[in-house]
Amino acid sequence: MSLSDKNILVIEDDPGIADLLRLHLESEVGQLGFESNGTDGLAAAQTGVWDLLLLDLRLPGISGLDVCRTLRAEGHTLPVLMMTAKTGELDRVLGLEIGADDYITKPFSVIELLARVRAHLRRADLVSSAAERSVEGGPAINLGEVEIDPRTRVVRVRGESVDLTAREFDLLLHFAAHPQQVFRRSQLLDDVWGYGHEGYEHTVNAHINRLRAKIEKNPRKPELISTVWGVGYRFTPQSTVEVV
Numbered sequence: 001m002s003l004s005d006k007n008i009l010v011i012e013d014d015p016g017i018a019d020l021l022r023l024h025l026e027s028e029v030g031q032l033g034f035e036s037n038g039t040d041g042l043a044a045a046q047t048g049v050w051d052l053l054l055l056d057l058r059l060p061g062i063s064g065l066d067v068c069r070t071l072r073a074e075g076h077t078l079p080v081l082m083m084t085a086k087t088g089e090l091d092r093v094l095g096l097e098i099g100a101d102d103y104i105t106k107p108f109s110v111i112e113l114l115a116r117v118r119a120h121l122r123r124a125d126l127v128s129s130a131a132e133r134s135v136e137g138g139p140a141i142n143l144g145e146v147e148i149d150p151r152t153r154v155v156r157v158r159g160e161s162v163d164l165t166a167r168e169f170d171l172l173l174h175f176a177a178h179p180q181q182v183f184r185r186s187q188l189l190d191d192v193w194g195y196g197h198e199g200y201e202h203t204v205n206a207h208i209n210r211l212r213a214k215i216e217k218n219p220r221k222p223e224l225i226s227t228v229w230g231v232g233y234r235f236t237p238q239s240t241v242e243v244v
Contacts, residue, residue: 006121007031009050011041011067012083013059017106021054024110038062045071045078052121053080057095065094072099077166079120083108096206101167102193103203119193124166141176144238146215146224148176157215167192168211175225175235184232208233 008029012018013036026032033050035041039061045053053071057064068080082095082103095103101120104113140149147156153169155162164172171192175183183191185204193203212219226234 003028003030003118003121005030006051007033007049008052008054008117009033009035009041009044010054011035011038011045011059011064012054012056013037014056017056017083020110021113024114028114036060038064038067042067042070045076046074048076050078051124052117053078054117055080055082055100057082057084065098068095068100069098072165075163079124079166081116081120096203097210099165099210101165101203123170123193141173143176143179146172146176146237148173155215162214164211164214167207168214171207171211172215175233176237179235179237182228182231182234187232204233 003025006029008025008031010018010021010025010033012021012034015036018034018036022032022034031049033044035044038059041055041059042062044050045067055064055067059067062070064082068082071078071080079102080100082100083106084095084103085106102116104116140147140151145158149155150173153164153166155164155169155172171188174188174192185201188204208225209219212222212225216222216224224236224238226236228234
């Protein structure tokens with residue numbers, strides 16, 4: 001996948017890592033922006049001109065977690081790939097819980113990082129293309145308590161509109177297209193995120209938990225997205241799938 005028409009913002013305060021990313025990305029992308037603190041980084045990200053955000057968590061000024069939290073609260077849906085230290089397990093989980101799409105641990109392989117960037121941008125393009133086709137007449141999906149409109153990417157649960165991030169919407173739509181099917185975490189990484197890497201189950205778990213918090217009557221006792229112990233997850237709609 002070519003990155004020549006993509007704009008990527010990097011918020012990273014380590015000059016060495018910033019220079020490494022500049023070396024490998026600058027000739028690949030349409031526009032590559034850099035900010036070294038959370039305050040300026042948030043302001044840059046809020047312009048809406050970026051296709052993907054590479055975000056360090058430990059930043060001067062506003063933390064990376066707060067940058068991500070603010071962007072999601074404001075409705076920005078660009079993919080957010082967090083860069084975090086190996087010891088920052090809690091940070092990774094918190095970042096995923098507040099809306100980051102993925103994380104990569106430092107020190108990281110540039111090859112892996114580029115593969116991950118391409119996977120997220122490819123997925124974003126596919127979602128955008130699907131949305132455009134849906135606007136031309138694609139059906140809405142009625143699952144009883146859950147209604148999904150791919151044309152507008154609007155979800156209603158028990159009649160109330162629910163705000164989902166782009167990745168949460170993709171995950172729910174994938175489940176809705178395969179009701180009752182059990183998915184392993186690795187399958188969901190492949191199908192929804194566009195890649196699979198051993199050890200990144202937190203990415204799936206965090207998004208499942210966040211989705212449950214938004215669509216389940218009682219997230220602690222989920223009825224729609226159930227855990228199949230030792231295997232993965234299954235989506236069980238409360239009525240037969242219908243299209244509108």
